[in-house]
Amino acid sequence: MNARPGTCPLTQRELVEEYFIENRTKLLDIAAFLDRLDRSSEMNAEDDFRLAAFRQALRVLSADAPARVESIQMIFSDPTTELLPELDRKSAFGAYAGPRTEVQ
Amino acid sequence: MDYVEMHAHMASRTTDDYEQMALTGCVALSEPAFWAGYDRLSAAAFAAYFEQLTDFEPKRAAKYGIQHYTWLCLNPKEADDRELAPQVLALIPGYLDRPNVIGIGEIGLNRVTRNELATFVDHVNLAMEHDQLILIHTPHLEDKYRGTKVIVEALGGDARVKPERVMVDHAEEHTMPMILERGYWGGITLYPQTKVSPGRAADMIEVFGSERVCVASACDWGPSIPIAIPQFVMEMRRRRHPERLIRKIVYDNPVQFLGQSPKFRLPRAELAAVAR
Numbered sequence: 001m002n003a004r005p006g007t008c009p010l011t012q013r014e015l016v017e018e019y020f021i022e023n024r025t026k027l028l029d030i031a032a033f034l035d036r037l038d039r040s041s042e043m044n045a046e047d048d049f050r051l052a053a054f055r056q057a058l059r060v061l062s063a064d065a066p067a068r069v070e071s072i073q074m075i076f077s078d079p080t081t082e083l084l085p086e087l088d089r090k091s092a093f094g095a096y097a098g099p100r101t102e103v104q
Numbered sequence: 105m106d107y108v109e110m111h112a113h114m115a116s117r118t119t120d121d122y123e124q125m126a127l128t129g130c131v132a133l134s135e136p137a138f139w140a141g142y143d144r145l146s147a148a149a150f151a152a153y154f155e156q157l158t159d160f161e162p163k164r165a166a167k168y169g170i171q172h173y174t175w176l177c178l179n180p181k182e183a184d185d186r187e188l189a190p191q192v193l194a195l196i197p198g199y200l201d202r203p204n205v206i207g208i209g210e211i212g213l214n215r216v217t218r219n220e221l222a223t224f225v226d227h228v229n230l231a232m233e234h235d236q237l238i239l240i241h242t243p244h245l246e247d248k249y250r251g252t253k254v255i256v257e258a259l260g261g262d263a264r265v266k267p268e269r270v271m272v273d274h275a276e277e278h279t280m281p282m283i284l285e286r287g288y289w290g291g292i293t294l295y296p297q298t299k300v301s302p303g304r305a306a307d308m309i310e311v312f313g314s315e316r317v318c319v320a321s322a323c324d325w326g327p328s329i330p331i332a333i334p335q336f337v338m339e340m341r342r343r344r345h346p347e348r349l350i351r352k353i354v355y356d357n358p359v360q361f362l363g364q365s366p367k368f369r370l371p372r373a374e375l376a377a378v379a380r
Contacts, residue, residue, distance in 0.1 A: 004310070004311050007310040007311060008307075008310050008343060009343055009344045009345060010343055010344065018342065069277045069304070069307075070277045070278050073249070073276060073277055073278035074249065074278055076245065076246055077246055077248065077249035077250070077278065078246050078247060078249065078250050079249065079250065080250055081250050081253050081254055081257075083216060083217060083218045083221055083254070084215055084216060084217040084218070085217070085218060086217065087184040087215055087217050087219065087220075088215065089215065090181055090214065090215070092243065092244045092245035092246055092247050093245065093246060094245045094246060095245075095246055096246045
């Protein structure tokens with residue numbers, strides 16, 4: 001999504017006062033997930049496409065650029081539009097398993 | 105605040121959920137036909153489901169003062185079965201005259217296969233032949249972007265389809281622009297895990313505006329919250345958005361979209377208020 005300054009009625013100060021604690025919690029949850037991966041009984045998913053997308057998304061999070069949500073959505077998305085010739089499965093994985101292009 | 109729930113799979117919810125929805129202001133809801141979590145074994149199983157949607161559920165809702173409307177189809181999770189599809193589609197015209205049936209849905213794509221698209225087109229043809237509104241399911245997670253793109257491009261190639269009579273649901277930040285810019289309605293579904301949080305829904309309203317946009321809980325048999333719309337209302341109030349804007353999204357917009365069906369009935373004064 002574009003930055004669209006001024007579309008949120010609250011000021012930056014008000015947003016911080018109102019939403020800081022809950023977003024601090026979410027950030028710590030992600031940090032704990034990453035630590036948990038490091039403490040896993042077996043390091044057997046370092047090349048997993050979902051983890052690769054996750055780590056790419058984290059780089060977008062820390063970048064000082066607008067439209068972070070849309071950028072991360074596209075990191076997780078299959079960008080192709082070709083129809084599958086046959087149904088392979090019913091459920092989605094949450095990230096695209098195909099060739100990955102780094103989003104700047 | 106009164107609200108209209110655009111997307112709720114009440115067949116998989118308890119009567120207590122109807123009560124909670126009524127207590128939090130739900131005055132009407134629409135229930136799309138969907139996947140039961142397992143593949144139904146025959147067209148007869150769909151006939152039984154359509155009976156539930158057009159007879160049992162409206163009675164259950166009415167006990168709590170909620171108007172119940174429904175959409176019929178073979179859902180996208182089972183749409184790849186091209187042997188089953190024509191059998192189920194053949195059943196649907198027999199239900200279109202029932203008083204709570206307002207359209208064809210939720211049709212769409214799941215894994216974006218050739219067969220799914222063929223069944224989707226069959227449903228669009230059925231809707232056009234019977235002058236029905238259309239409710240569209242877009243795929244989840246990594247398949248959402250490409251599935252939504254294939255859907256809007258397929259619809260765009262059909263001159264019979266009036267965009268204002270189509271709701272493209274489960275829209276997210278990366279798909280809402282392609283839906284709204286083509287003139288369709290965009291639906292935002294509020295899910296605790298796999299879809300959009302009330303906070304992100306409020307963000308999307310702030311960025312994309314409130315025209316042709318609705319929010320819904322899409323509550324079903326999975327982790328979901330039947331009173332997600334009141335949670336969205338709370339989030340909007342937390343940001344000090346005006347009551348007028350909040351009401352437009354949770355009441356006026358659904359009434360405007362659903363009101364295109366002659367079967368949708370709210371008090372005339374309410375419809376007049378929306379028209380203003």
